[in-house]
Amino acid sequence: MTESSGDALAFDQHLDATTTPAVADIAWALRLTVLEVYPSAVEWFDPGNGLLAVGSQRAMRDLLFAIIPHKSHVNLQLADGADLANPDGRIEGSGKRIRHVKIRSVEDAGAPWLRAVIALQIAHRAG
Template sequence: MRSGALIESWFDMLTDEQRPIARALHAAVTAAAPSLHATVRWGNIVYQHEGTNALAIVPHKSHVNLQLFRGAAVAPMYPQLEGSGKGVRHLKLRAPEAVNADFIARLTAAAIDALDVPEPH
């Protein structure tokens, strides 16, 4: 299955509540960084930059997360990010109206820039 078709079929498996949030996030991320490669991994849409995981859209029962794989590196600049592990942080969204394209563009750029920061050990 081609990547675009795979992404579309992923949206089909979401609930009616999750789908508009995930679509709004996908549109914002791809508009911000058209060079990112989107694929489906682990049941999520994962965006890669030069073969490295940068972001993901992760559906949950009552919300959808935009996950930043190296989010800990940018968390001090973005207090809206949640999480406490060594690397991953996420932005929790409960409605499509909550998807601010300008903010998602800044987060997307930060997530890509963070790939240059060494991973914590």
């Protein structure tokens, strides 16, 4: 089961204070999708960066994903994104290790292609 304690509430309060209702809805839909695909996840809110971190344990070295709200979309950060297959070009960025996927709607937040990307990141980390 997902461990989150008050972190989900803190993230919700952050969304209410800093984003539009539409972006908050996308962020919550994305969170639910990540937790459906990765039910053993541990999540924690990072107030300094305004993101919800998701990983195997509550430590940055165990981070797999981060949910990061922006003005009109939400990024799903992939900790090992540079190493993941990206045949359809949905994984963006040029970082040495971290990449992201832009989620622009609640529908995209639950899309099969996104579930596949999430599963790919989990499998990559599992080795």
